[in-house]
Amino acid sequence: DAGVTQSPTHLIKTRGQQVTLRCSPKSGHDTVSWYQQALGQGPQFIFQYYEEEERQRGNFPDRFSGHQFPNYSSELNVNALLLGDSALYLCASSFDILGWTGELFFGEGSRLTVL
């Protein structure tokens, strides 16, 4: 049973560029949440996708956008990269039960470095 998979694992970009991160949820899960984890900090909620719609959004600018596909996989896009976007981006999947997110299962993350 494959867990949550993310790609790429590491990437380096320069300021102003755009990046796309990908996530495949755990088998049987229908909800994908994205988190940003800066060094020495806890994960910060970016947004959550359910039924191909953005259901909830944290305190992140519009430069951060996402998408969920019919197979429940998801992408996170970040435009106009800033140095402060350097972080570990974690994808978490879960199974929605009447709007309850439930237990989060995390992927290994994508380490983004912006130079």
Add this chain to the structure above:
Amino acid sequence: EDKVVQSPLSLVVHEGDTVTLNCSYEVTNFRSLLWYKQEKKAPTFLFMLTSSGIEKKSGRLSSILDKKELFSILNITATQTGDSAVYLCAVEDRGTGNQFYFGTGTSLTVIP
């Protein structure tokens, strides 16, 4: 302000010691509290505590939830070097659409 506060920020103990990690929270409408262990990248799930399950135990790890005082503790007995990790606490808030808020974590180092 921070909705989830963990303490201590870091801890160094010797193998065999018992440790207690703290997590206090303040959310609009509590649904659940989760504990995770993060060694390198992916946080791995430890426990979920809710109104209907305020005490959990698995091997040397145990956790309780005090909904009245708004805190939880994670206990690890007979610590081993493999317990060295960052322990994260997350709280789900129904008031903000079931969003999870994470603390900054407690970094535990167990030395032989």
